[in-house]
Amino acid sequence: MADLKSQTPTQTLDVLGRVCPYPLVLTKKALEKLPEGGLLKILCDAPASAEDSLPRFAQDKGFPFEVVKLADSWEIYIQKP
């Protein structure tokens, strides 16, 4: 897994308080607009999205990603190749 969390994100997407499928769909939308090489930082507190759908999406697309578990939420970093 790439060391993405130490890099400055191009954009931060706050989906705190939103549950599946919004974190994933809003992430897809944000990534479409992100320039190539850009890094998206997602703030998420929905377990199913943070631990399943977002990593699965990034993996399927071949996008480098990193999931950081915080006390009661997650930071997910996805890089657009």
Place this chain on the structure above:
Amino acid sequence: MATKRLAFVVRSLPYKTEASRLALTHAIASQSVEIYLADGDLVEASIAFIGDGVLNCHKNQAAKHYDVTTLEGHMKNTLLLDLKVLVCKEDLDRFGLTENDLLMDAEDIGGETNAQIVPFSEIAKEMESVDHLLFC
């Protein structure tokens, strides 16, 4: 890689039934299923309001009087996710409704797509062009 196109055609009133709410929920949820499909497969969804269904698009609905929650959040989230939302002009005319009476955008939550008021002929074309048609 294939794209399956769905259209949800809402004909139900915004009260007495959950049909319109379920249509919006399923249209929204359909945008996340690609992670479970074969590589590159996508799902596109559109929503058309016809007949009594156009009343779902009315803004400032007094939903609490009918012991239901407002559809406004669902409508805005649909536009936030850039789903195509079509509203039948002829049916709006039948109810004496204009664009000013409807929830047409979700700008307040960052939406960039607007609902479109179109003649039924355009909705019919949309219905003919999709892979799956779901009446609600």
